Each structure stands twice: as C-alpha cells, then as structure tokens.
Amino acid sequence: MSEGEGTMDLKVLPLDLGDVGTQRCRLGPRLMASLGLRIASPVLIAVSGGGGCLCTAWPRSDLAEGYLQADTKCATAGLKATSFKDLSLNPRHVKAACSAKLKGVTVSVVVQSMEVKNHSPAGFIRDLVKDLLRGMYVAGRYVVDVSHVKTQVELILIQDLDPCSGDAGLVTAKTSVNIGEIQTLNSYRSRQQTSSGISLGGLEDVCASLKEMINLPLSYPGTLQKLGLSCPRGVLLIGPPGVGKTMLVRSVAKDVGASLVTIDGPVILGSRPGESEENLRRMFERASEAGREGPCVLFIDEIDSLCPRRTGSCSATQNRLVAQLLTLMDGVGSKEHFVIVGATNQPDTLDPALRRPGRFDREVIMGVPTMKQRKSILDVLTSKMFLSDGVDLVALAGMTTGFVGADLSALCREAALRAILHSSQDSQSHSVEMKHFLEALRKVQPSCLRSSIGLTDFTPITWDQIGGLEDVKLKLKQSIEWPMMFPEAFVRLGLSRPRGVLLYGPPGCAKTTLVKAAASSSRCAFLSVSGAGLFSPFVGDSERALAQLFRQARACAPSILFLDEIDSILGSRSDSRTAHSVQARVLSVLLNELDGVGLKTQERRGAQRPSRQPEGSVEFQQEQQMDYQEVCNNDVMIVAATNRPEALDSALLRPGRLDKIIYVPPPDMEARLAILEVCTKRMPLEPDVCLEELAQQTHLFSGADLENLCKEAALLTLQEEGMDASSIKHKYFMKSLQSMNPSLTAQQIESYQDLFTS
Amino acid sequence: MSKATLLSLHQALKRSFQSLEQNQKVWNSVLDECVPLMGSLGNLAEQLLALNNVQMVSTPLNRFPELHERLRFKLLMAVDTVLDKLSEKMCSLQAVRDAVGNQVMAAFQLYEQHAVTSDLTTCLQRSAIAPSVADMLEWLQDADRYYRQQYLRRKTLLQALKPNDLSDLQSAPKRWEALATPDREDIISDTLFRVSLFVDSQ
Numbered sequence: 001m002s003e004g005e006g007t008m009d010l011k012v013l014p015l016d017l018g019d020v021g022t023q024r025c026r027l028g029p030r031l032m033a034s035l036g037l038r039i040a041s042p043v044l045i046a047v048s049g050g051g052g053c054l055c056t057a058w059p060r061s062d063l064a065e066g067y068l069q070a071d072t073k074c075a076t077a078g079l080k081a082t083s084f085k086d087l088s089l090n091p092r093h094v095k096a097a098c099s100a101k102l103k104g105v106t107v108s109v110v111v112q113s114m115e116v117k118n119h120s121p122a123g124f125i126r127d128l129v130k131d132l133l134r135g136m137y138v139a140g141r142y143v144v145d146v147s148h149v150k151t152q153v154e155l156i157l158i159q160d161l162d163p164c165s166g167d168a169g170l171v172t173a174k175t176s177v178n179i180g181e182i183q184t185l186n187s188y189r190s191r192q193q194t195s196s197g198i199s200l201g202g203l204e205d206v207c208a209s210l211k212e213m214i215n216l217p218l219s220y221p222g223t224l225q226k227l228g229l230s231c232p233r234g235v236l237l238i239g240p241p242g243v244g245k246t247m248l249v250r251s252v253a254k255d256v257g258a259s260l261v262t263i264d265g266p267v268i269l270g271s272r273p274g275e276s277e278e279n280l281r282r283m284f285e286r287a288s289e290a291g292r293e294g295p296c297v298l299f300i301d302e303i304d305s306l307c308p309r310r311t312g313s314c315s316a317t318q319n320r321l322v323a324q325l326l327t328l329m330d331g332v333g334s335k336e337h338f339v340i341v342g343a344t345n346q347p348d349t350l351d352p353a354l355r356r357p358g359r360f361d362r363e364v365i366m367g368v369p370t371m372k373q374r375k376s377i378l379d380v381l382t383s384k385m386f387l388s389d390g391v392d393l394v395a396l397a398g399m400t401t402g403f404v405g406a407d408l409s410a411l412c413r414e415a416a417l418r419a420i421l422h423s424s425q426d427s428q429s430h431s432v433e434m435k436h437f438l439e440a441l442r443k444v445q446p447s448c449l450r451s452s453i454g455l456t457d458f459t460p461i462t463w464d465q466i467g468g469l470e471d472v473k474l475k476l477k478q479s480i481e482w483p484m485m486f487p488e489a490f491v492r493l494g495l496s497r498p499r500g501v502l503l504y505g506p507p508g509c510a511k512t513t514l515v516k517a518a519a520s521s522s523r524c525a526f527l528s529v530s531g532a533g534l535f536s537p538f539v540g541d542s543e544r545a546l547a548q549l550f551r552q553a554r555a556c557a558p559s560i561l562f563l564d565e566i567d568s569i570l571g572s573r574s575d576s577r578t579a580h581s582v583q584a585r586v587l588s589v590l591l592n593e594l595d596g597v598g599l600k601t602q603e604r605r606g607a608q609r610p611s612r613q614p615e616g617s618v619e620f621q622q623e624q625q626m627d628y629q630e631v632c633n634n635d636v637m638i639v640a641a642t643n644r645p646e647a648l649d650s651a652l653l654r655p656g657r658l659d660k661i662i663y664v665p666p667p668d669m670e671a672r673l674a675i676l677e678v679c680t681k682r683m684p685l686e687p688d689v690c691l692e693e694l695a696q697q698t699h700l701f702s703g704a705d706l707e708n709l710c711k712e713a714a715l716l717t718l719q720e721e722g723m724d725a726s727s728i729k730h731k732y733f734m735k736s737l738q739s740m741n742p743s744l745t746a747q748q749i750e751s752y753q754d755l756f757t758s
Numbered sequence: 759m760s761k762a763t764l765l766s767l768h769q770a771l772k773r774s775f776q777s778l779e780q781n782q783k784v785w786n787s788v789l790d791e792c793v794p795l796m797g798s799l800g801n802l803a804e805q806l807l808a809l810n811n812v813q814m815v816s817t818p819l820n821r822f823p824e825l826h827e828r829l830r831f832k833l834l835m836a837v838d839t840v841l842d843k844l845s846e847k848m849c850s851l852q853a854v855r856d857a858v859g860n861q862v863m864a865a866f867q868l869y870e871q872h873a874v875t876s877d878l879t880t881c882l883q884r885s886a887i888a889p890s891v892a893d894m895l896e897w898l899q900d901a902d903r904y905y906r907q908q909y910l911r912r913k914t915l916l917q918a919l920k921p922n923d924l925s926d927l928q929s930a931p932k933r934w935e936a937l938a939t940p941d942r943e944d945i946i947s948d949t950l951f952r953v954s955l956f957v958d959s960q
Contacts, residue, residue, distance in 0.1 A: 018945070022903065029878055038873045039881060039892050040866065040899070059882055059892050124917060131910050135902075149907055151914050 009088040010068040021148040023073045023136060025055035027094070028065030032057055035096055042097040042137040042168055045070055045089070051079035054097060054139050054168055068094070074136065074144045077157075077192070097137070098166030105138060105162065105171060108181040110155035110188045114289045117182050120152070128153055130177045139168040154185050187293045190259040200251055201380035201405070202373030203244060206364050210235060210252045213362065214295055214339050232361035233332055236303075236354075237343040239366030240555065242406030242447050245343040248366070249299050258295035258339075261287040265305040273317065277324040284328045291338030303342035304349045322351050329359045368404055368555045371397050377405050381412045388431040396437055401525045402446035402556020414440035446525070446556055460520035466510055467678040467703070468671025473514070475662050476501070480518045480560065480637065498660040499594060500638035502566075502653065504645040505664030506744050506752060508704030511641040514664065515562050518639070525559035527552070531569050535582060542582055543589045550593040553636040566640040567647045587649055594638060594657045645755055663752065666702055666744050669695055675703050679710040684727040694733055700742035700749075712736035763872045764880065764891075768956075770868045771894050774861040775953050778901055782946060785854045785905065789938075792847050796931040799840050803927035806833050810924070837921070848913060855905045862902040869895060888956045897949040904942050911937045 010031075019026070025043060037043060037057040045053045045068075053075040060067065068089055072079055109129055111117050116125075132146045132153060144156040159180055161169050171177075200207060213232055217224060237245045253260040261283060268279045287298040300306060310319045329340060342360060344350060354360060369377060375397040382393065400408065418436040463473055483490055483497040490496070503511045519526040529549055535542050553559045563569060570587040640658060642648065652658055667675055673695040680691070698706060713732045717725045720732070814826045869881075869891070881891040915933060920926050 018900075022900075029882055033878045038878070039869065039895055058896060059878070061893070063882060119920075121917070128910070128914060131906070134906070149910065151911060152918065 008066060009090055010066060010094070012087040012089055013067050013069050015069050015071055019069070019071055021071065021073055023054075023056055023071055024058045025053075025068065025070035026058055026060045027068060029059045029063050030065055031091060031094070032059060035091075035094065037096055042099050042170075044095045044097040044139070044168065046093040046095070047079060047087075047089075048093075051076040052139075052142075053079060054137055054142060056137060072145070074138055074142050074158075076141065077143050097139070097168040099137070100163070100166050100169050101172050102138075102169035102175045103162045104176040104178065105133070105158065105169075106160040106178040106180055107133075108157045108159060108183070109153055109179055110157065110183055110185055112152050112154055112185060114184055114292065116152040117184060125153065125182065126177060126179050129156055129179065130175075132156065133171040133175075133177065134173060136171050137168050138171055155188065184290075184293060186259055186290060191257060200244065200248060201377035202369050202375075203248055203366070206237075206366055207248060207252060209362075209364060210248065210341070211256060214252065214256050214258055214297065217337055233338075234329065234340045234342070234360035234362070236347070236360040236363045237341065237366060238347045238363060239343075239345060240368060240404060240447075241345050242404040243366045243368065244405040245345075245366060246299075246301055247405075249297065249341050249343065253297045253299075256295055258297045259290045259293075261290060261296065261298050263298065263300045263306070265302055268306065268321075276317070276321050280321065280324055280328065284332075287338050288332070294337070296338040298338055298340045300340065300342045302344065303354075304344045304346045307351050307354055308349055309351050310353075322354075326351075326353055326359065329354075368402060371401075374400055374403060374408065377408050378412070381409055382432075385412065385416060386431045388433045390434045391432065391437065392434065396434075399441060400446070401558060403444075404447060407444060407447050411437070411440050411444045414443055461513060461517045463517050463521060465678060466513055466517060467674030467676070468667050469510065469514070469664065472503075472662055472664055473517075475660070476514060476518050477521075479660050480524075480639075481522050484522050484524070484558070497635070497637065499635070499656060500640065500658035501660040501662060502645070502648075502658040503639070503641045503662050503664050504752070504755075505643065506666050506702060506748060507643045508702035508743060509664050509666055510703045511643075511664050512564060515560075515564075515639050515641065519560055519562070522560070524637075525553070525556045526562065527559060528562040528564065529569075530564055534569060534586065543585050546586055546589050547593065550636065558635065558637070560637050560639055563638065563640040565642060567642045567644040570649065570652070587652070591651055591657065594652075645752075665753075666700065666749055667706070672698055672701065672706060675706045676710070679707050683710065683714060686727050686729045689728065689730045689733065694737070697737060698742070700744045700746065702743055705740065705743050709733070709736055709740060712740070767865075767868055767872060767891060768888065770865050771891070771898070772957050774865045774898055775894075775950065775957050777861045778858060778898070778946070779950055779957075781854045781858050781905075782950070785851065788847055788850045788854070792844065792934070795840055795844050795847070796934045799837065799844070800928055800931040802833055802837050802840065803924050803930070806830070806837075807924045807928065809833065837927075841916075844916060848909075848916065851909050851912065855909045858905050859902055862898045865898055866895065887959055889952060894953065894956075897953070901946050901949065904939075904946060908937070908939070 016026075025045065027037070027043075032038075035043070035057075039058060040056045043055055043057045045055060047053065053070055053072050055070050055074075060069075107129060109125060111125070128151060132149060132151070133144065133156065136144065138144060138158045138161070140158055140161050142158050144158065145154075146156060147154045163169075213235060216232075237248070239245055250260065252258075263280070263283050268276055268283070270276045270279055284298070287296055290296040307322050307325055308318065310322055332338070332340070340360070342354075347355070347363075355363065375393060378393045378397055382391075400411065403411065415432050415436040418439050419432040422436070463477075466473070479498045479501055483495075503514065505511060527549065529546075534545055536545070549561065553561045570583055570590060638658065645661075653661065673691055676691045676694055680689075694709075698709070701709070710733075713728055713736045716732045716736055717728045809826070809829055814820055819825055884890045884893070912934070915930070915937065919930060
C-alpha cells in the first residue's frame, strides 16, 4: 500500500445491526495488514476526547478501505455510541493491543435493581459475570456494557487485570473473576453525573447547612450512635418563588453525590381512591431503596399542594393523603440514609403536624436576596457571558432591589438578547454592555412585586421640575436620598434613616409631586397605595391587604411606601364616632407594621458573612460599600401626605413612626415665580409678559392654581386669536387672573402653621 | 499461506459446520421439549395460587382432614419434578453450547497457528464453491455467541425463579418464550445453507 493511504483519515460509520454486542470493529483489509492485525485480534481505538474503545479487528464484508465501524461494548466510561457519530479518525489512533490470556480479573458490577443485589443466591452474580465476560478482550478501567444480553447485570466495570503487564487481555474459561463492589444502575448513574455541578450564587450558608445534614449521618455514624442521637431527617425550605429552592436541592444532591428522588404533587395524585396514597408509599420505598446504597435525598417540591392544612372543609381524600405522608415520614428509620427535603412558598398553608421535629426537623428560610447576594448571583450568571468592561455589577445589584434569582437570570437573558439584536444590526462585537442591562431592566420587573396592589407606573420627575420649596426638597433629600448615596457617612455618625415622613400642607402645593421626584431620584422600589386599593367589603380584608403590602415592600427593601391622602385611609382613634370602623383597624395594622415587635420569621433575609477580600483592594472597598448599604437601607420607608394633619391619630406622629414631619407651605413670592417659570417653559410667551408681576399678584395661589392660570391664559389666547395663535400675550394672563380666585385662605394657612409649632 | 495449510483449515471449518448442523437439531428439539414443561410449571403456579385463595372450611370438602396441606404438598412436589426435568434439559443445552464452543475454538486455534505464515489476502479470497475463511470464522463466532447468550438467558431465568413468589412463577412461561430470538436463529440456518456446498464438496 502507498504511504498516502496510510495517513488518510478513516470515516467512522454507524455499526451494522448484526455486529451490535460482538465487540467487533470493521476495518479495511489493507489497513489491517499494515497494522499487522489478524482476524479477531484485539485493537485499541483512541478517540480524541481522551476515551478509548477495545475491539477485535474484522475485515469489512465488502473489503472497502477508509471506513471504520466499531462496537463500543468495551470502552472507557465516558464514551458512548453517540460520541462515535460523524467523526473522522486518523489511522494512527488504531493500534494493535496485547492479546495475552488473563489469569484473573477484578471487576465491579452494576446490576439492575436493589432486589438483584440483595436477594441473589451466593455466587450467582459471579457465575453470570464470568459467563458474560468469557471470550472477551478487556482492559483496565474500561466498562463492559452487557445490557443487550438482557440479564440482571447491566455493566461490568473492569478494575484490575492479572497479569497487569499488558494494556489488554482475553478472558477465557480459566480466568478467575473477582467481584468487587456491586451497585445498582441508579447509583452508578448518579455517581457519574457528579462532575457537572450547578453553580449557585449567594446561597452559601443555606447550602452549607443542607450539606451538613446530608453528610452528618454518613460521615460520623459511630459518633451519632454513641451519643444516642437520631440524625435529623427533614428540612423544609421556605422562600418566595424564584429564589432557587429547587435548584439548591439539585445542586446539593449533586455535590454530595446523593441520588435524588423527586415527588411532584400532580404525579402522586390518582383518580382511584387509595391510588394517591399508594403512589406516595411507592416513592418512599424507592427512596429508601436508594438510601440503603448511599446518600439519598427525597425532594417534595411544592409540598403545600400535597399537604395542606387538614380542616373540615378539605375533602376526605386529601386528609387521607396528608395522614399517609405524616405516617410515612415517621416511619423512616434512622438506618436508612435518606433525607427528606420539602420546598414551599406558603408555609402557613401547611399542616401544622408536619412542622415539628421528627418530621421536618429544620426549617431553612431563603429570603429575597440582599444586595450582596444579588451581586454574587449576578457574578455567577454573567460568568459565562461576554461582558464589556463598562458593566458595573455592583451598581446593577444596587438597582435590582427586590429581584430574586429567577428575575436576575431573566434580566441577564434579556440583556444578552438585546446585545445580539444590536450586534446583528451593526455587526460589531458580541459583548454585552451596561446599556443593554439598563434596557433590560425596564422590561424585567421583580416577581415579588407582581400582583401587588401598590405597584405603580409613573413618569419620572426630576427635582428641577418642581419650582421653589427649596428647603422642603432638601429635607426630603436628606431623609430619602442621602442614606442611599452616602451610607458610610450615616454609619460613621450612627445615623439611621427616618422610619417615616409626613408631608402636610394645603392642597395643591406639590406634595404628591415631591414624593414622585424623591422616588425617581433614589433607586428604591416605589409602592403607592390609596384607599381604593385597600378597602374591600369583607371584614379583615383591608387589614390583610395592608399587611401584605408591607410584606412585599420589606421583601424588596429598600423601598418607599407612599400613602397619599393618609387621613382618608386611617381614622383617628380619639374620634369616638369611628371607634370600631375599618379605618381604626387599618390604623392599628399600620402602627404595628411601622413599629411592631419584630418581623415574621419567614421574612428573614441573608446572613452575615465574613469578608473574603484582602483589605485595601478595590474589591474590599466595593464590598464595604455594599455592607454599609445593607446596614443602612434594609427597611421600608413610609411617606405619607395629607392636607388634614389634625385628623391623624397622635400615635402615628410620634418619633419612630412618622418621625419626620415636613410642612409644605404655599408658595411665597419667589416660589411662585419659579413655579410660573417651570409652567411656562414650554409656552411661547410674548416679550411683554412679566412673570414677576404675575407672581406678585398671585398671593395665596397654590402651585396647582398657578398651573391652571397658565393653562387658562393659553386657552384664552386660542379663543381670542384663533387657532393659529403663535404666542401668549400678557393681557391674557391678567384677564384669566381676574376670573380666578385663590384656593387658599390666609386663615387656613395660619391653622396649618400653628398646628405643630404650638 | 500454502495450499496444504489452507486445505487443513478448510477441513477444520467443515468439521465445525457439520457439528454445528447436528447441534442445531439437538438444541431445537430440546427447546421444543422445554415448552410443555414450562407450561406445566405455569399451570402448577396457578393451581397453587388458587389453593391459597380458597377457604377449605367453607366447602363440602372440609370433611377430609388436612386437605389443604396435602394438596399443597402434592403441588409443590410436582413443581419440584418439573424443575428437575427442566434442569436436565438445561444440561443438554449446556452440552450443545460446549460442543459448539469447542469446535469454534478449535477452528480459531488452527487459524491462529497458521496465521503467522499466512497473509490476509488468502483468507479473504472467495470462490464459487467456498466462502472466504474470514467469513466462515465470523459465522462460526456468531453461532457460538448465539448459543452462549441463549443458554445464559434461559439459565438466569430459571435461577432467578422464586418459589415463594407465585405470580413470578406463573409468568415464567411467557418470559421463557420471550427469550427466543428467532432472527438470530434464522441467521444460523442461513449460515448452514450458505456453507452447504462447501461442506458437501470433497
């Protein structure tokens, strides 16, 4: 044969059906001759991924050259029949192997099920394996797939060969077979999968405690027995949807190398009476079977659907299922190494009998991620993305208040999609930039705020759009913006941000607009509530809605909760007329939420974590900055606005509740001028218009009145000069001024001013 | 490869095919005899099941003392007899397997001995009356593997039978039938037809 053909690549073809399970590989006769191969002599085929496959050489029946077909009956563990598809091999990768007869071989065996492993007669598996291996060439650390013979043995893992000099050898009738370990197919598969881990961000502490629980009984069985302890067997994961409960369990099971048995509510439920209970028992049996072999995690996702509170209203079937689950959980012996993990986002709807030691011993609360956790989640998510240098993940973590892991991954996906869209338009680099994230941020909303009554969409307003009121603006900035911008200064001086701010003042003096501006300038989540959303005809519903709103606001802290016209939402308890009205009850809820004993345990978020960055580095500074942020801004701030402050309950106004009380005065002369300037910014004015004069003449006009005045003047222009009028003259302002009355009175203003000063 | 060695190899192959033909007949006849035995095993299992379910006290037969135990004993004896017969049959199947295996091994050994002196091309030459040596070796190996796998499967089925689990025993005939792979069996018949001219030629 010529030299050229020797280096020509071999095309790998799929195996003929007749050759499956024969350990043959079909080669061209000339290649066989050049390699010095005889018929049925062993060859080793190396595959580029590092794997290999041991076969016996046979000529192709059509004697064609340049093709290779190989049976992967005896191959390395990673190699599968599919990895041989559409591949080209250099003939250098095909080598003759040693064909010595083996004296002995040590193997471990993978069998179909636990039953085979435990109940087979002595020597049965050994004889079977011996028969299966007879006449085969094997190599150390290779796996022999014998599933096609359809016996109880699925795979034979070759451990050691005797003599171990050659790379391969033939198993004959005289070869002695030693059986090492016997394992089931399920555990073998789960062990194979351990290498591909799921990366989690920001869940280190929860992850560690879960791992410890699974590993403890396995690592120290003697110690536990000596102390007479039964190991904990159940963990209940509690957390809002999307924080990564399911993913955490999967990743922990993989890390520990435990097999995972999952119970899904819909799969368990059957139509026949008793079928659901039977299914449940079967799942537990499967778990305990797997648990006898190695660590096993029985995972019950959405356990609230499977095990709701047993009450009279529940159907009898449901109650029976709950009872079955409880008895099964009690029946788990300490010998069986399996841990039950339940996950739910509504722990209150669970049957209380489930939440006691002995069943779910531990409850792990996974809250909405804090800023630091969000940063580490973003780190994980973006580790595989191609980011441009301008992406500031710390800033992004700060902006995404209230986002859970699922939201953040949606955000990253959206940003990447935007990047692809942009790059296809101008065909530049495929990197994801900060602007893509910012665009995506507008589309993706935090899932904990969905279906919240407080979620509002408003057009952002800057401070400049509000004329006058400089000292009020400054006070608002102090209490809302500063804690966000300069957390380290607040921490240094031991300051905490105020719990609540009350804006009061005559109507129409820009109280609502001020809050809007504050919300848009700070990067907080902004929730707004009014009486319409809160009140309902059902007793207790309004109170629950308000409590729910606070819970949501806390979940995505730092956040601003805005209660407009608070006097109409809340009554005053001193007012005897409304002693037991809805308003009074809502007020008590609000007082509790503002300054209650503490939070519900379910709302716990993030734990303290020691810093791992060296001091002085940029990362350390960033981390410290984030630390300050978390210390300072972990709470909800209430902003309330009213024009009847005298109607409010006095308990609400004491420090610790609405402790910052800001009077929004009617605009004075300068403020009025500023307001007029803002209002007429987009109006074409004649040069003779004198805003100063207008401001002087509009004593007792509120901001809203002034805006109205400008509108009236513009309308009057259109009315007098026709539709093609180009600018507004001074006389129209004066004319409309004559027809208008100020909405405020001096007496009113005096009463406001006297209210808190006396 | 000299003519003489090729001739001796051909002789060995011929002998192997002749023995394969005989053994195939034996194998098939033994398997045919097994079918009624498996059937009766299934029947006995069903009878035992029925016996377990019946309440003797409430039947007219309650006058006979210890009827339940006696019947059970009889049935179990019958099961034992059937299993004994089946294990005899398995022995004859094993004999077939070993005979074929030995013949095939002998043929391969002869090839290995001469392979040092021979080149591959002679082994690949096909003629009108004789298939190539490589083809024939392949067919012999296929036949050997078929008998070994079939024997292994049937033996493990019988060994895994649990006398306490009657439903397991009851379904045994069906599983026994399912073990047969007629297409592989056909390949052996095909092989014998292919080499018939070669075997008959002197």
